[in-house]
Amino acid sequence: MSVSRERVVEKYAKAELGFWLYLMTDIILFASLFATYMVLRPNIAGGMSSSELFDPTFALAETVLLLMSSFTCGLAVLFLRFRYKSTGLTLLAVTLLLGGMFLFLEMYEFMEFIHEGQSWQTSGFLSGFFALVATHGLHITIGILWGLVLFWYIFKKGITANAMRRVSLFSLFWHFLDIVWIFIFTIVYLGAFV
Amino acid sequence: MSDFVTFLIGRMSFEYLPTDPATIGAAIGMPLGVLAVAALITYFKKWKWLWQQWVTTVDAKKIGTMYIVVAILMLLRGGADALMLRLQTAVAVGDAKGPFDADMFQQVVTAHGTLMIFFVAMGLVFGIINWVLPLLIGARDMAFPVLNSISFWLFASGMILNNFALVFGGFSNGGWLGYPPLTGLEYNPGPGVDYWIWSLQIAGIGSLLSGVNFFTTIIKNRAPGMTLMKMPIFTWSVLVTSVLIMLAFPILTVTLALLGFDRTLGTHFFTSDSGGNPMLYINLIWAWGHPEVYILVLPAFGVFSEVVATYSKKKLFGYKSMVIALLAIMFFSFIVWQHHFFTMGAGANVNAFFGIMTAVIAIPTGVKIFNWLFTMYRGSIHFTAPMFWFLAFVVTFTIGGVTGVLMAVPALDFQVHNTLFLVAHFHNVIIGGVVFGLFAGITHWFPKIFGFKLHDGLGKLSAILWQVGFILAFIPLYILGLMGAVRRLDSYDDPTWQPLFIVSGIGVVVIALGMAALIMQIGYSIWKRNELKDETGDPWDGRTLEWSVPSPAPHYNFAVTPTVTERDDWWYRKQRNDTAYLKSDYVDIWLPKNSAVGLLVGVGAGMAGFAIIWHLWWLLVPALLFVVLVIIRQTMNDDDDARVSATELFHEDNLGRRA
Numbered sequence A: 001m002s003v004s005r006e007r008v009v010e011k012y013a014k015a016e017l018g019f020w021l022y023l024m025t026d027i028i029l030f031a032s033l034f035a036t037y038m039v040l041r042p043n044i045a046g047g048m049s050s051s052e053l054f055d056p057t058f059a060l061a062e063t064v065l066l067l068m069s070s071f072t073c074g075l076a077v078l079f080l081r082f083r084y085k086s087t088g089l090t091l092l093a094v095t096l097l098l099g100g101m102f103l104f105l106e107m108y109e110f111m112e113f114i115h116e117g118q119s120w121q122t123s124g125f126l127s128g129f130f131a132l133v134a135t136h137g138l139h140i141t142i143g144i145l146w147g148l149v150l151f152w153y154i155f156k157k158g159i160t161a162n163a164m165r166r167v168s169l170f171s172l173f174w175h176f177l178d179i180v181w182i183f184i185f186t187i188v189y190l191g192a193f194v
Numbered sequence B: 001m002s003d004f005v006t007f008l009i010g011r012m013s014f015e016y017l018p019t020d021p022a023t024i025g026a027a028i029g030m031p032l033g034v035l036a037v038a039a040l041i042t043y044f045k046k047w048k049w050l051w052q053q054w055v056t057t058v059d060a061k062k063i064g065t066m067y068i069v070v071a072i073l074m075l076l077r078g079g080a081d082a083l084m085l086r087l088q089t090a091v092a093v094g095d096a097k098g099p100f101d102a103d104m105f106q107q108v109v110t111a112h113g114t115l116m117i118f119f120v121a122m123g124l125v126f127g128i129i130n131w132v133l134p135l136l137i138g139a140r141d142m143a144f145p146v147l148n149s150i151s152f153w154l155f156a157s158g159m160i161l162n163n164f165a166l167v168f169g170g171f172s173n174g175g176w177l178g179y180p181p182l183t184g185l186e187y188n189p190g191p192g193v194d195y196w197i198w199s200l201q202i203a204g205i206g207s208l209l210s211g212v213n214f215f216t217t218i219i220k221n222r223a224p225g226m227t228l229m230k231m232p233i234f235t236w237s238v239l240v241t242s243v244l245i246m247l248a249f250p251i252l253t254v255t256l257a258l259l260g261f262d263r264t265l266g267t268h269f270f271t272s273d274s275g276g277n278p279m280l281y282i283n284l285i286w287a288w289g290h291p292e293v294y295i296l297v298l299p300a301f302g303v304f305s306e307v308v309a310t311y312s313k314k315k316l317f318g319y320k321s322m323v324i325a326l327l328a329i330m331f332f333s334f335i336v337w338q339h340h341f342f343t344m345g346a347g348a349n350v351n352a353f354f355g356i357m358t359a360v361i362a363i364p365t366g367v368k369i370f371n372w373l374f375t376m377y378r379g380s381i382h383f384t385a386p387m388f389w390f391l392a393f394v395v396t397f398t399i400g401g402v403t404g405v406l407m408a409v410p411a412l413d414f415q416v417h418n419t420l421f422l423v424a425h426f427h428n429v430i431i432g433g434v435v436f437g438l439f440a441g442i443t444h445w446f447p448k449i450f451g452f453k454l455h456d457g458l459g460k461l462s463a464i465l466w467q468v469g470f471i472l473a474f475i476p477l478y479i480l481g482l483m484g485a486v487r488r489l490d491s492y493d494d495p496t497w498q499p500l501f502i503v504s505g506i507g508v509v510v511i512a513l514g515m516a517a518l519i520m521q522i523g524y525s526i527w528k529r530n531e532l533k534d535e536t537g538d539p540w541d542g543r544t545l546e547w548s549v550p551s552p553a554p555h556y557n558f559a560v561t562p563t564v565t566e567r568d569d570w571w572y573r574k575q576r577n578d579t580a581y582l583k584s585d586y587v588d589i590w591l592p593k594n595s596a597v598g599l600l601v602g603v604g605a606g607m608a609g610f611a612i613i614w615h616l617w618w619l620l621v622p623a624l625l626f627v628v629l630v631i632i633r634q635t636m637n638d639d640d641d642a643r644v645s646a647t648e649l650f651h652e653d654n655l656g657r658r659a
Helices: A005-040 A056-081 A085-115 A124-157 A161-193 B003-009 B021-043 B047-055 B060-091 B102-136 B145-167 B192-220 B233-264 B278-312 B319-332 B337-344 B348-360 B362-376 B385-407 B410-416 B420-450 B456-483 B495-527 B569-576 B597-613 B617-635 B646-658
Strands: B589-592 B641-644
Touching: A005 A124, A005 A161, A005 B192, A005 B233, A005 B278, A056 A085, A056 A161, A085 A124, A085 A161, A124 A161, A124 B233, A124 B617, B003 B617, B021 B047, B021 B145, B047 B060, B060 B102, B060 B145, B060 B420, B060 B495, B102 B145, B102 B192, B102 B233, B102 B278, B102 B420, B145 B192, B145 B597, B192 B233, B192 B597, B233 B278, B233 B319, B278 B319, B278 B337, B278 B362, B278 B385, B278 B420, B319 B362, B337 B348, B337 B410, B348 B362, B348 B385, B348 B410, B362 B385, B385 B410, B385 B420, B385 B456, B410 B456, B420 B456, B456 B495, B597 B617
Parallel strands: none
Antiparallel strands: B589 B641
16 A cells, blocks of 8 residues: 555655754754864964965865766756656766765875874864864765665666655755855865965 | 784773672672563563564654653662762761762762763653653654654663663763863773763764654644644743754764764864863853753743643643743853853853853743743642642742852852852752653653553652652752862761761652652552543643543544644633534544664664774674664665554544543
8 A cells, every 4th residue: 555645745845844954953063063173273283284284276176076066966856856867867876976086085185184194183173174074074975875875766766756855855965065065165274274 | 812802802801890899789780680571571471562562663652651761760770879979978078988989989970960861851851742742733643753763762772871881891980071181081091981972972863863853743743723822832842942952962962972082083172182172072062061951941841831721720821921931041041051161261251241141041931930820820720749749840940040040140150160059059950840840741641641640649749758858958968069068079078067968868868758659659550540540531621632532542643633723722622512523524544654773773873882982893883884774774665654544543533432
């Protein structure tokens, strides 16, 4: 016995509100990490300072990748909504690929810093930096995992009402991470040179 | 030891087994207790019943009952801790030794505070909310029933992890909020603080999810016609509490995680060297911690709003001002946190701001107290056990509120900061507010959940014993605090303090008798359940929707979704003699199926926490992976509803009413 259409609509309305609320709580989570970073930023304890360490061009490359992935994510949702399955799935795959490249760059940057002897154990400033940026990276990882599951689900079961409601929530999440990154780029990377 | 063994057992070793008699007793007793319960379940062949009716349930009422059972068990343990503390301070004067050494004493203090706030108060609050929130708004369930089950099992998982510290490893000695650098690696290398961090982290994430769930439920699941301003005040208090949960708990998540990183990854957030900043921790933890006390007390205020109106047979005085007061408290609770550390040295202007805000927050709280008293004024008051709890609350909470305003003055706070005066103050508001409020709520709504009332006389006896015991236990602490006795004091030199400490100890014993009366009340009522049976579904001549359904409330709550036209809809329906449904009103409904997802997530999270505490990295990865897989499977589950047909509802509903 399958569930009625109204039940699906009603459940989606709840899930959407619930997911927005979850995103708000995530904002508080990031806000706490931003505050921690700002408080600890002057405490370099003999390690490198933010302006010595960061390369804004590198961070710009990451930003461009993530913004592009948000664009393709939006396109993917549109195409899926109009039931272009293969185009939509391709765009979803591109989104995840761009996210993966972003993640790779971030890991590369982390490795670079650690290689230079600037790890999270070096100073309060670096502890704050790694916690903030890695938490964003962890969210991206979860997003990629979620996107892969959605890809597989739509590939197998087609564009069902349930699939679309999950895709909409996924795109909310992905755009949200983009916004958080804009703040990281501005406050952490550009802020180092103000 | 070889590398492989270290890899396998992390930092476990025999030295972490308990050594002193009290802990050994508990460490043997607790697992034996669990085994005894398991044996009884096997003997009575109840495993299947347990699994189907409780463990995998997504029915909010049953989840609420599980919260309350856990909370009462933890209340007994936390109460035993309190007895131990006051036993120590009653004897440890001058050269006389108490039963515990200093470190053990601090562990008991920490366990008492942590258990009482996170597992007793939170458990009772979430239990009551789960019991009645959907019923009060005419809903069949929470917005996300499976998520609700996940929240409970995360709470239970945190509780088990917390208690396991007693058996193996020892608990934190850093106080209930674990201030670094004392809780840093340098001064606390053992697993105690890690138990504290990760048990709270797991339970805290459960609470955060509950906040999202409650808020969505209130916004989306209300019965037709129930506008926000027609909701019962309890619902309003839950709405405000869930906003506070959503805004405050992420801060706790971050704070605990960062302290955990300091301890396991060697970061420098809160260390006293390499650029760490311990004061940052204290700001962060109180930015969560102050809203937290309102998260606890607002639902208790909500309970009293329902209780006083029901037993005074009058509508609540000043409904709108109650709502405004709740919203004002919601706002102000976020701009007072610094009053927990006026002595930090933030400067006179900062202290003045936070001092004034703290005094201001007493105004909406006072409005609420007066509204309840005016509700009673010229009412037809029925002095039942919930009203006894309410009266005890008014006395206790008001004293606590007044001493709170005293301490809002920074100049005065410098004198009593970190003394027993403060300890007495927050017990006044938390026991007087939260505990009394939730006991009133349990007594009030018990028949709706179980179908029989609690014995009234024993409830009154319990309320009186708690009240008397409370005064004996805490008024001496105010005096001692003013005399300079600091909190968490395990021994002292001034013999003139001893009589006051002894009186306080006697008070704790009286409270324990009150607790015994409460347990007896529950036991006796179960024994006499046929005499105390609630035949009508409306034993108190209630005002709100939950009393319109039979007792115990069916698992779908409402056979027919009610349509609401005014506040206290059920009361006015009764006045108009308009309480029956028509046959044609019954329609097919959808209900969520049972789910083991909550339990699995709880088990996975508990394993992960245990792995971090003991540095078992080989266990951490699969445990987290397990949680992720369970959640992925759940998010892809399209078949989680079951239909209940209209005929079935009609028959069950009408049978229930006759019986």
